[in-house]
Amino acid sequence: MSAREERDALTPPTALHDRVLHLLRASTDGVPPRRGYSLPRKTAPGEDPLSREEALRAIRGALRPLPDDPATLHRRFERLGIRDRHRHLIKSAVVGLPLPAEQADAARSLARRLTRTGTTVLTVTAGIALLGRFGESEDVPYLSVLGLLRELTGPAVNVLDILDRRSAAVLWLAVRASRDELQPLVRALWTGDRQAVRPELIALPDALPFVGSAAARRIAEASQLSGLLDRHPTDTRLLAQAGRLLVRMGSSRDDPTDLLAYRDALRVYDSVVGRAGQLPPTLDNAAMLLSLAQDLSSGTGVLLDWPPGRRAALLESLGRLLAEPRWTSAGASGGEAVQRRRVDWIRRTGRQPFRHPATPDKFRIEVVTGDPADRERVETRVLIDGRPVVPALFGRGPAHSPDHLLDEGRLRAGEEPREVQLAEADCTEGCCGALYVTIRRDADQVVWENWRQTMTGSREPAAEPSAHRFDASAYDTEIARAETDCAWSWRARTVARLIKTGLIEEPDLLSRWDASRGWISSGFDDPDTAVVTFWYVPGQAAGRPERADSPLQFRWVVPDDGTPPEAQAAAALRRLAEEDPKSYARVCGGSRQRAEELGYPWPDGV
Template identity: 80%
Template structure:
């Protein structure tokens, strides 16, 4: 070994805390870089990596009994074969440690030592977990610094959430909020520049494409939004932004749990709604207040821990305000296409959250179309005893749309039990799961039972949910009402629903051309068009399909020509009956090889 190698071998590794501090000082103004710092990956030793079960046991053994110093824990991890990829097991192991009163101070001291002197992600993660359980305010700055390493951000934020929500939110935003338009606010929050926080918050873009539910919650926590509203009661820009953040937190397509996790949600709702009459009646403000009302009526906002009658009072207040002539005019404003679409949504939806349901709240289906400016989805929200089922028990995706649940009669109850998927994670069931229930008719009752949540990769059983029984006559009446209610729908969506209904009633219109019905709805990129998709397999109509495992998908766009939806849907169905749709639709799925084999052009960019 050379002299240089000897010196390197004798030099102890630098503590991660010291590394993070040095990196932080290298950035202008001591503001961390977007996405934080990367952690040098260490090569795992050993030829036989532990299984998940073995690693879980080894982590518990390394922590039991708690060592007196960080070096001992490091040696235990190495001896037992615990590697950095097992660090996610440490939090639950520390949480389950039995600590007697006389051991608490020692455990806290160990956590502080691990945070400040630990040289590996494993040991520092153990320190973070100990301080998350036993930490005190003096530990907050250290957790904030080591949390700048991306590998440690999650555990550090979880620990800080228990000690100091504001610091947790600032750290989360510093590492996770990477968009350029958020950086001035993040900089003001990180440096503690209180004078800059309010103006930077007000200047944030209103678009949810910049601010999703998690970002909205962390911004509200980091900026101490209730205090800002209290100290600036006449600032309508701040009031409008506060309402927008609440809307973002309750977005079904993100994580509805963000609104439920926001401890100050009730205070901010109170501030925004009780002062809403101060807001100028703009299209943006009208859309924001209507979105809040929809959430308080049938969305995640219902699930907050409201004092008796308070939610209903706020909803009534919004109803009275939005019924005033000056707000009604706001719903007619707008000359651009997106503004016209939004104004049309306000006119269609404006009174929906304020109507008292005709049927008891025991079972209700509320179809809600969200703000089109944010490309909010359409949901068929199922409410049982007045509470929306999907965000209450699933929380990883929105309720399915009415095309899926209502148009094809999936919620109808028959004697034969039917399992129905009520919701799917936004990233697909294979990634983060789905929610199912079995529906059946039992004499004069309808039963929802055998609730099932799929959770790929999870080793923990899903929570068991109780069965619900409903009066069959009332249930059938509510399903029929929901299936026939088109008041939420815009023209192109109505055209698509009528085309789909016609094809369900007359499947031969497509089957004669060797095609099967696919997805039919309004266009995502252009909501003012109806889109019909279908799958083609040669020989399907004759009963001798060729290459059924490799179907070709087609897409037909039906623009709105201004005539009635009924007229346009009838014309589309006539064309499907008279002309082979493959002659005027375009290939949109399948494979290039299959398209070329069957003589169809493969579109550019697909």
């Protein structure tokens, strides 16, 4: 053994808490780096990995009885084959650990030794999990330091959410908020510079597309937004920023459950809506207030624990304000494309949230288009007894678009039961699941039943699996109204819907060219265009498809020529009938090899 190896063997390893504290003190101004710190990766010796169930049983065994010190727990983990990759199971094991009240002090003492002197991720994670059950305010500073290790951020934030919500938010932002625009605010929060928090919060850009729902909630919690609003009742810039943060928290594009997790949501809604008359009637403020109204009418905001009549009162107040001439004309003279789209969006949908402000209709559909500046998706919001079912049962993605649910008639009720996907996670169902319901007609009623969520490798029931029954006549009327109501739609979207309807009614317009209908809607990058996609398989029209397992996808962009949408759609359908669309559309999918075989250029960047 070398002299250095002897030294290392005799020197006890440094506690993780002390290692992180040393790094923090050595950093500039005592502010942690973006994304925190990370431990060097260790390569575990080759071995048969434990299954999830085996690892969970082993962790429970290591914790029974509770060890007297971190070293004993470490040896138990080593002996039982528990490795760092199993650390996410420790919380579950600790939550289910039977610990009578008389053992609480001993468990708390062990948790503090593990978090303050533990030298491995596993032992410290166990200590953090125990603090989730037995921790107190004096443990907050230690958790805030340990959470700067990326391997421990999640467990530390979860426990801090119980002990000190503001400290949890500050830690989350320090490690997870990496955008340049957020760094001055994060610095003020981490260093405790309370005088700088409000100016830095106000200084964030008016448009917050880079702030997801989780970051918006953590900013509000860390800055103690409700208290700031109370202390600065005439600060309209702070008021507008608070409204924008509420909008981001409730965005179905991210995780709308962040709004439900924000404990001060009702107080901030009261402040923003109650003082909205103080705001200057700018386009940004009009868009923010309309977005809040949409959420209070049919979005996640409905699900908050409102006192009786309060939500309706706030909506009524917003409705009166936004109907005033100074607000209806906000931004009307703007010339930029995004500004024109926002003005048109407010004109089309500005009164929609106030038609059914608080009526507990048995079954209602609201097609909602969000602020074009945020590129919010078009959602088909289904409300049962006044509550939106997708955010209530599924917090991992928005409700599907009307293109999927209404244009294809998927919500219609027939004699045969039909399972319908109402929403899918943004990262696809294969990653984070989807929400399904089965729809069927039962005599003079329509039944929605067998709710289920899916995750990879599982078929989990939804949180509210009970069946709902609706009067069939009223249900059919509502479906027909929703399918034909296009008041929410803008010109290019209407053109796309009319083209799609025409191709559904006359599929031969495409099939004659060995093509089949694909995705048809307005363009994502340019919402003022209609986009038609189709799949091409040679020989398909003659019933002799060639390489059907390797189709080519084509994309045809139809620009808005200023004529009525009906005329534009009719012209597009005539062209499809008369000219092979492969001659003017461009390849956008399939494989490069297949495109080259068929003589079509492969697009750059695909």
